[in-house]
Amino acid sequence: MDEREEELKKIKNEILNLVSSPLYAERVENKYFPVIGEGNHRADIMFVGEAPGENEAKTGRPFCGRAGKVLDDLLQSVGIERKDVYVTNIVKDRPPGNRDPLPDEIAAYAPFLDRQIKIIQPKIIATLGRFSMAYVMTHYGLDFELDTISKLHGQVFQAEGFKFIPLYHPAAAIYNQHLMSTLKEDFKALANL
Numbered sequence: 001m002d003e004r005e006e007e008l009k010k011i012k013n014e015i016l017n018l019v020s021s022p023l024y025a026e027r028v029e030n031k032y033f034p035v036i037g038e039g040n041h042r043a044d045i046m047f048v049g050e051a052p053g054e055n056e057a058k059t060g061r062p063f064c065g066r067a068g069k070v071l072d073d074l075l076q077s078v079g080i081e082r083k084d085v086y087v088t089n090i091v092k093d094r095p096p097g098n099r100d101p102l103p104d105e106i107a108a109y110a111p112f113l114d115r116q117i118k119i120i121q122p123k124i125i126a127t128l129g130r131f132s133m134a135y136v137m138t139h140y141g142l143d144f145e146l147d148t149i150s151k152l153h154g155q156v157f158q159a160e161g162f163k164f165i166p167l168y169h170p171a172a173a174i175y176n177q178h179l180m181s182t183l184k185e186d187f188k189a190l191a192n193l
């Protein structure tokens, strides 16, 4: 096991035992798994979604349901293989009923995301949706640029040692063809980086 794998395993064990999390009881009651992240530990691109949905919590794998299919199609459309990127979420356990994550849930799990970023050292962080966008921008000193996702999507920012591109959440494009074309364009911008 290399050093990165060991550090990521430590994160997994800590989250497995995170009884202080506001979502821990929900996980246990439903026999769910936490979703830590998946992919290449030396990836140039790291995707940060919002929180696991039901399929993800049942399997422990990020973006493996309907939104995951959209993500896979978008990656394929620009010739990026999913095995070459790293995919995670800001919140690692499923909020009940797929509701938006609450501030205390984001606060409980964000330190793990920070550590994953430090370990993997991606060249590009692409956030999926407004919650991970707001967290990454605030945490990495880009809060003065913070605006709505409809204004910021597809723009490229420089942060501490990486480029940052906010993207719409793939789930938002499932019933909205207009957003799907926007996401496709933004994925082209991502691939060009």
Ligand code: URA
Residues within 6 Å of the ligand: 035, 049, 050, 051, 052, 053, 056, 061, 062, 063, 064, 067, 068, 089, 171
């Ligand atoms: N939506 C997310 O934000 N993350 C997942 O892993 C799945 C759906």
